[in-house]
Amino acid sequence: MAIENNQIVSIEYEVRDGGVVVDSNVGGHPLTFMFGKGQIIPGLEAGIAHMNMGDKGDVLVKAHDAYGDYNEEAQQELPREQFAGIDLNVGMTLYGQGEDGGTVQVVVKEIKDDAVIIDFNHPLAGKDLMFTVTISNVRDASAEEAMTGIPAENKVDNSGCCGSGGNHGCGCH
Template structure:
């Protein structure tokens, strides 16, 4: 039976770039997401749509359906002073805030005397990836999950309310 939009999927995976293991969660917490909401890369979502609970399989995801093609123009020279207090190394990944307020991941390409060249491409851009997946569970979303798009398994525990945080938390 095909996985349908708005169902909650739980899976284990390993992803390889050629022979190199680049990510995975086998033996750890499963990846849980709402199918059809763009919460995982499109090529993987499309590759598992006909899998069933307990099924294992390999899914080859082409670069265009993973993290996109590599864009050689997605680099920027930035004054080195913007990285004050950070011990920079070529190849290191940094996170910052984009113009839209979202998190931006960059990789340090070059470190000059007065400037740093950063690359905005995802580290896996331009790479075809092989995912080995096991579908742990597929279930219908609850009304709240369907409304928020957030599976119950991924809901953040509130560090304040309900833990005796008091009036300073805005929980009263």
């Protein structure tokens, strides 16, 4: 039976750009999300829609359905003094605060004598990606999950640690 919108899905995945693995959670905690809510990249969500629990398969996600096409205009030249105290290298990732207050990831594209060119494109923008995916769990959402869109596995408890899903970057085991 195909995965339905608002179901909670857990996957194990490996992502390759060409033959190079660029991300993987194999052997770790599964990625758990509510299907149909745009919580994962659209091409991957569409690619697993007809899979069932226990299925494993490859899903090719074209750039426009992954992290978008590469936008040459998504670059900015900033005065070098704004990077004082940072040992800059071309290709390094920096994090800053965007206009909306959220975190923005940029990559150092070029270093000039008096300026630095940063790239706002996601590092995987413009790339077709091959996902090897195993569907480790599919279940109906609880009433609370359906209302909040947050799977119980991803919920943070009052101590600041993650709930029953394990370590999701918050230091719990």
